[in-house]
Amino acid sequence: MHLTPFKYLLAACTVAVNLAQAAPAPATPPATVRLDYMHSGNALNEQYAIERVVIEPLPWPGNLTRNLDDSNLGINRVEVVDAKTGELLYSRGFSTIFGEWRSTAEAALTSRGFQESVRFPKPERPARVRILKRDERNAFSVVWSVDVDADAPDVVRKQVAAPVKPIAIRVNGPSSEKVDLLILGDGYTAAEMGKFEADARRLSDHLFKVSPFRERAKDFNVWALAQPTEESGVSRPSTGVHHASPLGTRYDIFGSERYILTTDNRALREIAQYAPYEFIEILVNNDTYGGGGIFGQFSTAAASNDWANYLFVHEFGHHFAGLADEYYTSPAVYLPSDSRQEPWEPNVTAMRDPALLKWKNKIKAGIALPTPWPKETYEEHARIYQKRRTELRAANRPEAEMNSLFTEDLNYNNALFSKAPHQHTVGAFEGANYEAKGYYRPELQCLMFDRSSTFCAVCQDGISKVIDLYTKTVNQK
Template sequence: MALPSFFVTAGRRWLKLALALGGAAIAQTIPAHAAQPAAPATIRLDYLHTGNATVEQYAVERVVIEPLPWPGNMARTVDDTDRGVNLVEVVDKASGKLLYSRGFSTVFNEWRTTPEAEKTNRGFEESVRFPKPEHAVTVRILKRDENNAFTLAWSTELDPDAPDVLRKQEPSALRPIPIRVSGPSPDKVDLLILGDGYTAGEMKKFEATARRMADQLFAVSPFRERAKDFNVWALAAPTPASGVSRPSTGVHHASRLGTRYDIFGSERYVLATDNRALRELAQNAPYEFIEILVNNDTYGGGGIFGQFSTAAANSDWAKYLFIHEFGHHFAGLADEYYTSPAVYQPSGTRIEPWEPNATALRDPANLKWKKFVAPGTALPTAWPKAEFEAYSRDIQQQRVALRKQQRPESEMSALFKRELAHEEELFSRAPERRTVGAFEGANYEAKGYYRPQMQCLMFDRSEQFCTVCQDAISTIIDLYSRPAQR
């Protein structure tokens, strides 16, 4: 497909970039005679998102031309996957033509469902990135209404040639490490693994961990089968001390990205809190998705669709945390568990979730994943729910006690291993263990929401995604890579 003329601004910069960043590793993947398409610049709109549980406002902070060309697939600039709480649209101001769109979610959207949001206002830094247009555009942020339809929340006009657009920045001494390079960025999904809480003397440790996590991601379907559709880069800025902050235990460390535990009062929830620092570090590498490894052994992580995900890199459960949280960030997968305490207040209504792996099952005949359901499957689908919940309640009580007493992390890890072993034994006796159906208990709720299969990486600490989650992940891979290159 030929590129739209309004996006063609930078010649063959992607090839020079790939050779500079990936060296021989990527040079070997590109035929010498290959004619490569032009790559536009990358433009980033940084804005403030403020409000409370019932009110929200937006305000432009700045517009930045990032140092590297747009890494994305210019044949798929419009998002048709219907994922995310929000949707960004970039519209040509003169013609009204939709140039670019992507679904995403935000930390603000999560915070506004917490008790704090009912009592106070807060502001969050956010960003949207898109290929630099040739002319003035309108950037629109849409959000879902009570019927899950996207409606306009905010819009702003943006002239890419305006004098206040930031075009030059201080050169960075940091260079991304090529972990897995399969080809030119426009043809591939670019995953950037960032490190936080690693000192200058721990950079080799970070690189080794990033390589191990990437290998583990691509050992799980459907990433295993689609590994050649990905490039993976790694990048970390050294910190003065090892690890990131855990305020609930009195541990506070300086962090380049503001990454910390105890987000929204949850001891295991880890997010980066400095969006500008995150974007200024990430812009030194080609990326569409970001996973942040924190140099801690305490179980924890987090994931925001279209923003980033985090994982405790030294935990015994690092592989699970990395892949589970990446499922949120990459594909907008819902949490399917419901017995662990959540930071969100339950809704009084059960609307159909936008996430592809959870349903309110209001219309069983038109179940969103019905193409995977065998004829005659009961909906809802039976599973040993009562026995699972009784054991899980006991596990959660033990978990709270271990954290309250600040017991060694090895004891928490042993508890999780016992829990998983019990689940494996329990589910092995269930007739519908491999069935795709509608199993009640998902989306942090014991009743009213349903998941596709009994077990999945989004439900427990097992090692595989269910059939529906695999399909949802593949859809996003298709959006960002070029099928003709496979």
């Protein structure tokens, strides 16, 4: 289905808003409040400081019967409580770019600040917003709180006109009953707006071919929005390419040539606020392999790369469901942990006690834990593959050569694992979370391990749980 006339697009948006307003009580959804703040510090300490409170142009898109998060995901959690009674009104888990940066070598040498935001439905009375963080016991404790009166005089209520109109990619019902995914574009010129829409449709269509998104496709609305740039593509500093773009998305985050993020949170939020959304994926108009994903923030993917389908889904897995990377042979920018704390992510474990394995309900009787697999053979090939990959990037070879190497690597893995006794077994396979020892993944292959086309059973359960959080009412759980 091809939708280009803006009259039709505006009509689609109007239908979505009208449907949302027709949802169960309250008939009119509350306003969307955004708290912008600065998160700064280094490896040893961190601080928070409020910047401003904003009333966004569109009403709250979420399911008001599921205001409280029961997923136990994320490094952080936001809680909104009634300032007078202490009643918990809203909560959501999330992670941050600051939290990732804090685990890099740079954080031991200097301090940095990152813009962040939390969004929530407007309370009827003044509220206290609390930011919580996991401690060494994996329990949440408050690290910052601030009182917010969304009716105060200094709250930003008037916004400039939308710079661009959202495109309705899929509208399956009112936002209050659906997951709203917003696809943003960065690095697309005015002449490439048609390409952006085609990219957004192509990649979102692929997402809904992958289980469990395929089975839950009707639970999603998808919107697309892009502000044109003067130059095609985003910045890639390691090759001397610097482009101005509305979102400031770029390669080489934390020194990793394949890691794509934006650290300009305000720019991101000020564009995203003109479409209904709970989750965001940014498409960069580049063909160089790369992407990134932060749970509860956003994900990114290089839309013109041969592996764009995989990138879009893999990175969305990080952002949407808090899935961890299960691979461990690629170079990582994060310093290894001195301890083996149990990860909060649903698909990796330190497995201190096999009897308490987080996915034990999927383990069949007689399966060995840890589960044997051809680890040494895999790692021997991986060393050769990673050396070739590094050489290709260092020589700035054509992207087609890198794409071919990725295909060759996946074919090798498929052939190797096809002979493994536990190819389709749910167990505990050592090697995950960027570490060869001490962390385990549920299955031999998964979209979060290599460039496979499917999620493992544990990842699928994790994704389904988040979909339920945004689409099912409490009594439907």
